[in-house]
Amino acid sequence: METVIILVFVFGYLAITLEHSIKIDKLIPALVMMAISWALISLGIDSFPTWFDSAKHALVSNFPSLGHDEKMHLMEETLLHHLGKTAEILVFLLGAMTIVEIIDYFDGFSTIKNFIKTKKKSKILWIFAILAFILSAIIDNLTATIVLISILQKIVKDRSVRIWYAGLIIIAANAGGAFSPIGDVTTTMLWIGNKVSTGYLFGYLFLPSLICMIVPVLIASFLPAFKGDLEIDIEDEDKPKSRFGATMLYMGLGGIIFVPIFKVVTHLPPYVGMMLSLGVVAIFAEIYSSSKFSLTEFDDEESDSHAHHSPVHHSLSKIELPSILFFLGILMAVAALESLGTLFGFASTLKESIPMMGTELQGTQVSDLVVILLGVGSAVIDNVPLVAASLGMFSENLDDQLWHFIAYSAGTGGSMLIIGSAAGVVAMGMEKIDFFWYIKKISWLALAGFLAGTLVFFFTRTLF
DSSP: OHHHHHHHHHHHHHHHHTHHHHTOOTHHHHHHHHHHHHHHHHHTGGGOSOOEETTTTEEOTTGGGSOHHHHHHHHHHHHHHHHHHHHHHHHHHHHHHHHHHHHHHTTGGGGGGGGOOOOBHHHHHHHHHHHHHHHHHHHOHHHHHHHHHHHHHHHOOOHHHHHHHHHHHHHHHHHHHHTSTTSSHHHHHHHHTTSOOHHHHHHHHHHHHHHHHHHHHHHHTTSGGGOSBOOOOTTOOOOOSOTTHHHHHHHHHHHHHHHHHHHHHHOOOHHHHHHHHHHHHHHHHHHHTTOOOOSSOOSSHHHHHHHHHOHHHHHHHHSOHHHHHHHHHHHHHHHHHHHTTHHHHHHHHHHHHGGGGSSOOOHHHHHHHHHHHHHHHHHHSOHHHHHHHHHHHOOOOTTOHHHHHHHHHHHHHGGGSTTSSHHHHHHHHHHTOOHHHHHHHTHHHHHHHHHHHHHHHHHHGGGO
């Protein structure tokens, strides 16, 4: 039965990676393989030799000798545990997405265009790279990429030039998301899972992430694509849709930055702070929109009319719900493999087999090699299940350097292929970037940044 569940996961995962070829949204195979995996576990609960207690991160002793009812009760408890942990991530993401959509409702991101005061290609490259690095640490790398490419489309009319900028924005956004607990879904997973803390995450990864961004941008600034000036009229800008745009931008970004501070002070889960920030931002959004404040009434005509004018209702309707459902499916499917002890056993086998490939390695070197391979793998397949799997594979304590290296490797490694990160996929869609063009022009820059940042990480981890 365990083999069947693994095959379900493999075929489901294959369908996710071939999303664009088979024309089926990745949320569908994610949800299907999650449901089938847990159904097979329930039907075959008596045939499994081991069971993994996620709360204690250890195998349950004498599991085969337990009665059927005890095993079913243990399975239900495990399922509820994983659902709770997954829900923490999803509610957190819902709050962050809503705040970003509220900012966009007031056209707050148009304020960023004011930073563009030059026509020199190389200077514009550095401006966008730095903005991508900073914004992705606050509003996550996917959203930062969407915002900056949208702005790029308004000021750079030549697509052949624009896709070069888009490629470097992907690298910078993924690098910026790696050192922030709210900058990338995988880093958020490690943070909410109590594997990394905000202070140590910043201390370990800020410098490696910065180098991961600087090295490719520095190299690219000497390439022919970024020589000379752009033929644009910087002053010819659309007027912001709302006079409150800048206010909502700073308020929204401030609210998201407040979340890690709230967690440190109160020791409550991050989603609680995110809901507080969302509530405060929503209050001002409703006031600024001059709409009647109503978040709960949907029955009467007045509330229907309000829904068309309420920035909160509008923002909630714009949220990427397919992404939320995808995360639900993939995280719960990985949880099924973790519960059977499959990931735990795989990690042990991997650690034992790697030294056989060559010279005998120390424990830390084995972990380093595993994590580097994870980073390279995240360029080929989605980094969310890879990190979810690592949570079940390793049992190191809070703020162990391994978790920080995983955060860096999975976050930045995806830049090496355009399909390797959410930021790359969305840029590919927005600019119709060719997969092989990216490999020829951008992948080697991303690899250079990844390796440079890795070397810097080996230095920064000696400081803690």
